[in-house]
Amino acid sequence: MARVVVDVMLKPEILDPQGQAVQRALPRLGFAGISDVRQGKRFELEVEGPVDDAALARIREAAETFLANTVIEDFTVRIEEPAEGQQ
Amino acid sequence: MARVVVDVMLKPEILDPQGQAVQRALPRLGFAGISDVRQGKRFELEVEGPVDDAALARIREAAETFLANTVIEDFTVRIEEPAEGQQ
Numbered sequence: 001m002a003r004v005v006v007d008v009m010l011k012p013e014i015l016d017p018q019g020q021a022v023q024r025a026l027p028r029l030g031f032a033g034i035s036d037v038r039q040g041k042r043f044e045l046e047v048e049g050p051v052d053d054a055a056l057a058r059i060r061e062a063a064e065t066f067l068a069n070t071v072i073e074d075f076t077v078r079i080e081e082p083a084e085g086q087q
Numbered sequence: 088m089a090r091v092v093v094d095v096m097l098k099p100e101i102l103d104p105q106g107q108a109v110q111r112a113l114p115r116l117g118f119a120g121i122s123d124v125r126q127g128k129r130f131e132l133e134v135e136g137p138v139d140d141a142a143l144a145r146i147r148e149a150a151e152t153f154l155a156n157t158v159i160e161d162f163t164v165r166i167e168e169p170a171e172g173q174q
Binding site for chain 1 (some may be wrong): 096121145152
């Protein structure tokens, strides 16, 4: 069982009010030095069987079809390495 | 200018209706072989200056304080490598 991550972010030219709200709140809360914040979505898909090129192509199609709105959003698809994140 | 990514996901034991809705829609739309989907948030922070341990510690504190609700959500903080994603 492998995990594939689809990240969906608003395109750079699209206004991101959620991200702006976070960015404006940061200095007020004592966190300086952050010049921009963008907020998007992250999907973690548990894939049965091997994640080969065909499986990735299908997931990319699913992402394009209904996980992302490609008019206003960009997406990336990648296989998550185990223990990639750090708390 | 470096980019730090904060991923916020519901804890595994917390029900994720958004992810479930996506997972149930996938077979209907012709995408089989996905056994689970979890949906979360992704924040991209543009950090001024070097991203050293102190900066990462501050961002981790910000994530814990108000990007994530640590009662029900886990978060990871990482420096994004350039050209990590693939469309």
